[in-house]
Amino acid sequence: MLNNKVRTRFAPSPTGYMHVGGLRTALYTYLIAKKAGGIFILRIEDTDTARYVEGAEEVIIKTLRDTGLIYDEGPDIGGPVAPYRQSERKELYKTHAQKLCEKKAAYYCFCEKEEKDDTVLLVDVCRDLPYEGSKQRVDAGEPYVIRMKAPKEGETTVDDVVFGKITTPNKILDDMVLIKRDGMPTYNFANVVDDHLMGITHVMRGSEYLSSAPKYNILYDAFGWEIPIYITVSPVMRDAQNKLSKRHGDPTYDDLIALGYLPDAVLNYIALLGWSPGGEQELFTLQEMLEVFDISGISKAPAIFDIIKLNHFNSEYIRKMSPEEFTEIATPYIKKAIHNENISIDSIARLLQARCEKLSDIPEKIDFFEALPDYETDLYIHQKSKIDKTIAYDMLIAAKSGFENLTEWTNEPISYMLKEMAVDLDVKNATLMWPVRIAVAGKSVTPGGAVEICEILGKEEVLRRIKIGIEKLK
């Protein structure tokens, strides 16, 4: 049924949000499967009943859909090894754990929850209990957990594609819990059982699981199962000391989207955190990543998430869009600042596309279209063009009459008129354009120049603002 195809899985715990590191893991696992023409699976690891979050699974599914990481099997679409929610596989784990008990590779443990240090003795007691006796106590309804019987001697070598071979003496391995008192499996156990039962060939995990990996191998061996290929990735950090975390205020995927970052840009940027394609290209579509992705490019060292660089990726993606696409996604942000229906959203969008890093920057960049800010006349001073307030005043007076006589209000005539006027006045374009732009915008930095802004504002509003400027400079 599962052939020899490459099968990978993204196995998040439904926490209610998708963190950046999680998305990166999803991306890599997707790439590994798809690059090999294999199957990408979504499995929900909801074994911690105490942590249940309403709607969390939907967040995961939506994120994968929005970023284009399409899975072939999953809880909502089913598949040959369903169910894909661990909570629905409870019996499976129990049966398998019991099998291990029968084989004496695991045992029933009746000890109370560990009180940190002094439990080793208690555990040891249960470890050596005869199977039959324990089984009877279990059948009689006594509460228990099932623990793995870790070997006390020898050593176990884990082979990881990223970290290489790591050998651990077995004596330091503890008898980890497989089935919890509530009957649910632990992450460690469910992961092993599911990865095998679902035919997962490449197992990607965060480096926090590296030290548990020997125990997974022992489990695979106890079952007589083939050990999958391990690919361990280091975390995405917020700084050299701390992992990126929602708790510390670091943005989740949804936060980034809400901030006006594009899904493709986010995906592209995080792909490069801890993985390098080797060449000099940095901008990749998902399809292109598929072509160049290679596990050998994954690095062992953690990478720090740098939102400044994400800004760069995002602006690249914005500039790459067609004007129509950009207008469509920018419109909601433009409308946050612009309520006047006479103002052309499309025209503003055109000005914005080359000048914004993220969509959330838009409203403050264009608010002057809606209402002229109360600006200081110092804005009229421009050292480089040798413009002072007196010159600015003269320019505005001239521009006013020019605008008044203008009959056709589109880009070309406005531009032509202003340039002609600069010639008549015997000044450089900038000497005239600068004061005009300040007068109509009321701020020194604007998307677009004087001509574009005037065109969008319309004749009446431009004259009104020019007059205000003249008054201010008097």
Next chain:
RNA sequence: GGCCCGUUGGUCAAGCGGUUAAGACUCCGGCCUUUCACGCCGGCAACACGGGUUCGAGUCCCGUACGGGUCACCA
């Protein structure tokens, strides 16, 4: 603390025994220009430290320092 892992500019990173140690972001100049931005040109800036091995070490080995992970009936 034990065990494990990591360490190339501020950040992401290339490099796999011989290089003037790539590239990108940031920052700083310059050009272009009606502002800003885009674009173009240029610049600052790195192999954590100490020992080996070698003709030769960012690359291999051993220490040290620093950082991280783990040592849960959480994942």
